[in-house]
Amino acid sequence: MTRRLPRGEVGYGRDGPKLHTALFEVWDGRCHSCWQSKLFIDTQVDHIIPRGISDADLREAIRRHGLPADFHVDRPRNLALICGDCNRKKSNRVFPQARSYTELLDTALKHEREVIRLVRQQATANAVAKSLTRAATANLHDDRTRDAFLQHAPAVVRSLALLDEDKVDFLADRSFVLDEQWPVSLSLDACGRTVQTIVEKICGSTLTDVASDGLTDLVSRIKDDVEAAFHQKGSEDASWTPVDINYLALTVAITNFGRHGDHLKVDFKGTCDVEFIAAAAQSNKWGDDLVQLDAWGSVDCEFALYVTWNLTVGDNPYGRVTHTITNSYNSLEVSRS
Incomplete structure (x- = not known):
């Protein structure tokens, strides 16, 4: 209040x-x-x-x-x-x-x-x-402030490391854009940055490229499920437009990494917040005219991505990507106009 x-x-x-x-x-x-x-x-x-x-x-x-x-x-x-x-x-x-x-x-x-x-x-x-x-x-967009920060901050970090080196770890922002329009947040701690280096040097690919493939498949799967749900809410003769993404935000983090025999594996977890819109035309209850349907849906879910490289294969930069949705909440609405 x-x-x-x-x-x-x-x-x-x-x-x-x-x-x-x-x-x-x-x-x-x-x-x-x-x-x-x-x-x-x-x-x-x-x-x-x-x-x-x-x-x-x-x-x-x-x-x-x-x-x-x-x-x-x-x-x-x-x-x-x-x-x-x-x-x-x-x-x-x-x-x-x-x-x-x-x-x-x-x-x-x-x-x-x-x-x-x-x-x-x-x-x-x-x-x-x-x-x-x-x-x-401080406002680090200001040139003089940023220069002063870059000059004096390292001494503070060195002193902090002497007091407690665990506090010196930091998150590096490796965020990227999926399909040239949707933001994906990826932050790496010291372990994540090590994984990034190993993947780049041994597998010849970047974490963002690897994650992009899995995320594209994940969003496509969610979109297919929402499209099917929309169609169930209309009549059999409803003619639907393609489902469009109205909003999409993804976060990803590395949860595990290791070698298993001839295979290298990286596990990711993340969240997906996505909204869809669609429209359809269907016959009214008397069958003598058409009514317009407007559909809106949102999906909030948690997911896991698993990327595996076979180290015995010479040219395998992207690995094998699988994913699973671990928790999901959907809200779908269809209204007549």
């Missing part, structure tokens, strides 16, 4: 910059929508359930997502990190009732305690903490 939060509570508005910094840290600098790593300057604070939602829609969202009666849209459990591009796209999409937002709200709830702790910690931070926070949130 849009009423003010009780005095002393951490929330949107009163804790602006501190809250943004805390969210950037707990969400690992990733946009929750496209799941790509971003600079701090390119991120924003997102209300998962929008701040401008009507009272009636908010009550329905609270019921549907199993939220507490005192749920407040400005509390950290309703806030996430989002990039500017995704935030602009989000305003044109219908979302508060989708199951994927239940999962997103659950993630925000898991982060809530740490977000509150970090916000309050910033209020009492010493000079070193404040300086490091300013460096982490």
